[in-house]
Amino acid sequence: MNSHRITGAASAVALTLLIALTGTGTAHPAPRPAGPAYVALGDSYSSGVGAGSYQGGDCKRSSKAYPALWAAAHAPTSFAFTACSGARTGDVLGKQLTPLTAATGLVSISIGGNDAGFSDTMTACVLNDDRTCLDRIATASAFIRGQLPAKLDAVYDAIDSKAPHAHVVVLGYPRFYKPAATDCAGLSETKRTAINKAADLLDSVVADRARSHGFAYGDVNTTFKGHELCSGSPWLRSVTLPVDESYHPTAGGQSGGYLPVLTSAARVAGRAAAG
Template identity: 35%
Template sequence: MHRHARRRGIPTRGGSAAVVVALALLLAGCPTARRVPEGNPDRPIEAGDRYVALGDSYTAGYLTGELDPASGGCLRSLDNYPHRIARALDLELTDVSCGGATTENVTAAQQPSRGDAVPPQLDAVGEDTALVTIGLGGNDFNVFGVLVVNCVLAGQQDRTGSPCADLVAENPESLDNIGTIRDRLVDVVTAVRDRAPDARILLVGYPQTFPATTGCAQLPLAAGDVPFAYDALVSLNSAVSSAARKSGAAYVDVWTASEGHDICSADPWIAGAVPPRPDGAPYHPYPEEQELVAGLLLDVLGN
């Protein structure tokens, strides 16, 4: 996910097909995907091992620490969870996470919203890579952007209704984008394993960005669209966890661990529309969330 979601027109009934499809596909089921070899899920990670972090802005962690001057338009923090893990385990880190990245940017170059284009993230993975973490999926089909841009804009016209959820109800015919995201993540794991057959691979889920039922000033969605947005991220995390099962990678469940710390909570670990703190970008993690993810990963790794 990128810290700057592109502004689009307010979705209306019978509006743009692209927006309707993106909304309608958030909650769709997942088709059966092929199974891939399991690789080396129990490989011990030791000091000096090579660690490559692939991901979007929830991995890059913009504003959660000092900006990595080498990250260009990707806006990576030097205190994001990959850097925290690398320091804790004394690993040789190559962090290629980038704001706005999709699963397609694993094998294709990315043009960030500012700065120069960056190479495919997979280029950082080599045969000697021991550990790879992958935090991707939320930008595919603009899933996250639809929720925090299109749905927010729709809510400005209808504060008490459910304009985004209504679009889904009125346009049930759609392709299965959530299932496609799951399959793309399986392909990402396969591509990583082809380059680093002995690497330990972890798929990182997303936190509870939105509350389950009731919004707040920092989350300006229509009242009826708050549970819709929550359910959309439940489906996204289901796609990530399913991809982990299908590919033999480990799944890191950030969703459960971040319960009670959504945008509207008393102790938010995700910044809202106008962050009151300087260490978080709109709709993106605060340092506390990055610390949480690092701890979860260290637990999985047994360190």
């Protein structure tokens, strides 16, 4: 990574403006400073699958997804939303990076879960016995440890090359189940525990590779805590229809789980750029 990389997003510096008064003495409000040029990359957790209010098309980009919510609140100078349901690292490289330029100030991304076989793993665990579930999780975990790091590096290198001045926020995935839940219908405790451990492993690898590139890592387990499945107040869908929305954040998970993590990281970047 370029050693001169700007550590924060190129956000507007807040200035004190002289307020012009009208003849009646009414003050005109100062215009809101524009946020950085923002590009949202990634998979279904970034596109907003499970949150509803989709914009149309196969990618199921939601107006309730955290990228759209952040853009609505911060008025970036430009906003490109290329995250797509089902995306893997190769899809990001081949289809999502076009909006990135040297002028891009903020990039967000969640990626890696589909490479590791997220959908197949959850299907195996829902439809089969504990042994089959654990075997499929073991296969996914081996991929996460052995092959995923290089795939993530390829994506992060490409982002760094195309948007060298951007503050990049890599967001992780939440644990699905409340730990040691005593009243939890559906999957066995053995399956739930193994699924949570696999999610933690995925997050640890994603975080490690992101930080090695100088990117910020957003741990959404901090905000999803108490809102896992079996918590009584879940921000994740269990098995549902349409099936592809199963085990994805609800609109509440996007606004309460993901958005604050991105907002915090972007705010830190703004202060760094201003200072």
